[in-house]
Amino acid sequence: MEKELQNFKIARFALNARYDDIGEASVEQLKRHLLDALGSLIHACNKPAIQKLLRQLQVMGEGGKCKVPLIENLPYDRAAQLYTALIRYPDFMDNFMGKEATCHPSDNIGPLLAVAQFGPISGKDFLAAMAVAYQIECRLVLEIPVMKEGIDHTLLLGYSMTAGIARLLNLTEERTAHALGITGTSISPMVSSRASYTYEWKGFASSLDALNCVNICFLAREGMTGPVAIFEGPKGFDDVFGMKLDYDWDSETFELLPRCVLKKYNVEVHAQATLEALDELRKQQQVNPEEIENLELTTFLTAYHIIGSGAYGNRQIVETKEQADHSLFYAAAVLLLDGEVYPEQYEPERIKNNDVQQLLKKVKVSTGFPLHQPLIVAGILDPYTVAYPDKMKTKVEISMKNGQTLTREQEDYHGFFTRPFTWNDTIEKFRRLSNNIISAEMQEQLIGIVRNLENLPEISTLINLLAAI
Structure with missing residues (x-):
């Protein structure tokens, strides 16, 4: 019997993983990481590099169904781009570290904030999609550490973004597998974006992933097909990089979420x-x-x-x-x-x-x-x-x-998985990053919404508040 392709296995995990399997401790951690990301998002709003992106978006044309901070509504893909750039640019977000590569799991949050506006999505739905994206990206960093081959970790981010988006769009397993194939052959960034001398694009590379992955998933939703054997087929990962992905996704859990860390200092x-x-x-x-x-x-x-x-x-x-x-x-x-x-x-x-x-x-x-x-x-x-x-x-x-x-x-630091941030630590960092940008009242509203996210019937409560920035 022919071995099942990895894309289908990843798709099945992404679509069928249960919220109840995340675990209470990891749900609380995901919410802290979300609040941490929102602190960066708010802090970035007035930065000159972000203003460059805003001007470009306005040239491309505002208008669409997605509510976003700072400007008028945008289409889903550009909204995903803006949300991701805002979270990513300060470089003060979370991390996951493998032996040979690393990643920023909160890069996945931006496209989820955009696509969650396509239909009624509850707080639990959002957290489940976030958990799936986090787990998939972290697992791929361990299994196929492409950074050692000169390829940026945002390649693997493309897969996790696609998986999380597909879950929110309720794609079929087959269409999700095709979306993953399109992503793998369309997003191949070089790690030189992080090498010296380092330029502004380092803080924006993941936002282009977000734009592309949203486009890809909406195409797959319409039936667009792609190379599903991206890992095993001719000129696939194994052929090109000598990296064989042969992971048992049917037995996957959310075990890597507790290994994600937050930053105490605003530096790599x-x-x-x-x-x-x-x-x-x-x-x-x-x-x-x-x-x-x-x-x-x-x-x-x-x-x-x-x-x-x-x-x-x-x-x-x-x-x-x-x-x-x-x-x-x-x-x-x-x-x-x-x-x-x-x-x-x-x-x-x-x-x-x-x-x-x-x-x-x-x-x-x-x-x-x-x-x-x-x-x-x-x-x-x-x-x-x-x-x-x-x-x-x-x-x-x-x-x-x-x-x-x-x-x-x-041997560690406050924020590492051996000494993780508490809610008080996360809130203190969030307040400091958002001070003088939003009001104290809005700060308290956002903190309250995120802490209670799993009980929200619709994520729109959070989206509407972010759009008011």
């Missing part, structure tokens, strides 16, 4: 534990940045390559927000100077200030083993890399001008 996720260790050392020892001779940060290979001037390029040249939030050098320096890393630390005048530019030159980033190639060998011999992603081992050493050396080691 692999910097979080290092920054918390540095922050604690700064506060305990009352470190004066002007008296620092040099700062040595030891981390694991993934962090070194992405934000420590490894394979992704030089991270000590920092002139813009997009480069700064992917530079461990800048993040460490600005934390020592300002005592925090929030969006304010990425304003142009802050980045260009001489104090932070001089201090970041004193930062050195290395791993626990001096050789980084071959990757398999380095990964075995480096204790920091061996522990990742179950732990985020890091060591901070500050050498002062008076000869004193201050050291701290750490």
Whole structure:
């Protein structure tokens, strides 16, 4: 008997997974992640890069059935694009980390907010679609880590977005499988969008996924067919990347949701534990940045390559927000100077200030083993890399001008799955990101709606409030 194609198995899980199987703890986590994403969405509203997208949308033409923040109604696909860009641009959203790749599961929320307006969708329906999309993206990151081949993780995001959208549209299993095939052959982004020097597109790549996946699913709804053997067929994943997806989706659960994490600091996720260790050392020892001779940060290979001037390029040249939030050098320096890393630390005048530019030159980033190639060998011999992603081992050493050396080691951070954010933590972050943009009354309304989301008969209650921003 011929083996069933992965697309059909993914489709079956996406369409048949039950809300009751998510579990109470994971439902609460999903709601916290949603509120966290909405904080970023609101904070992004006035950012210059978002204004560029708004002007482009207005040129393309407003009008449609979707309510969105900031401008008039949009068609479903452009609404998905805008929602996703708003959530993604600050780069302060959630993460999932695999051994060889990572992703931002909350990238899936934007298209769900748009497509949920196509028909009556309850709070439980929305949370179930969100859980399905989160689980599928995280699973694919583990099974086929395309980032190591130079392909961006937004390729895998395309599959999870498509699955979540298909669930809300109530597509058939066959049409969902075809939609997944179209997605896989249409969205093939390169990871160079995150390499140095990093530009604005890093914060918008997932929004184009959202636009495309909504289009694809509505086409599939009309019966459009696509290459369903995208993983197994000629020139498919196995042929091109040597990555074989042979996962038992019929036995899939929501076990990866608890491994999703939130950010404490507004910087790339692999910097979080290092920054918390540095922050604690700064506060305990009352470190004066002007008296620092040099700062040595030891981390694991993934962090070194992405934000420590490894394979992704030089991270000590920092002139813009997009480069700064992917530079461990800048993040460490600005934390020592300002005592925090929030969006304010990425304003142009802050980045260009001489104090932070001089201090970041004193930062050195290395791993626990001096050789980084071959990757398999380095990964075995480096204790920091061996522990990742179950732990985020890091060591901070500050050498002062008076000869004193201050050291701290750490294995996680507040926001990691071993020390997750509570509701109070999430609400505090949400309020700070949305202060002076929406009223305190609207803040409380949004918090109340999200905390009670599973009891909402229609998600339109949330949509209408977001559209009022």
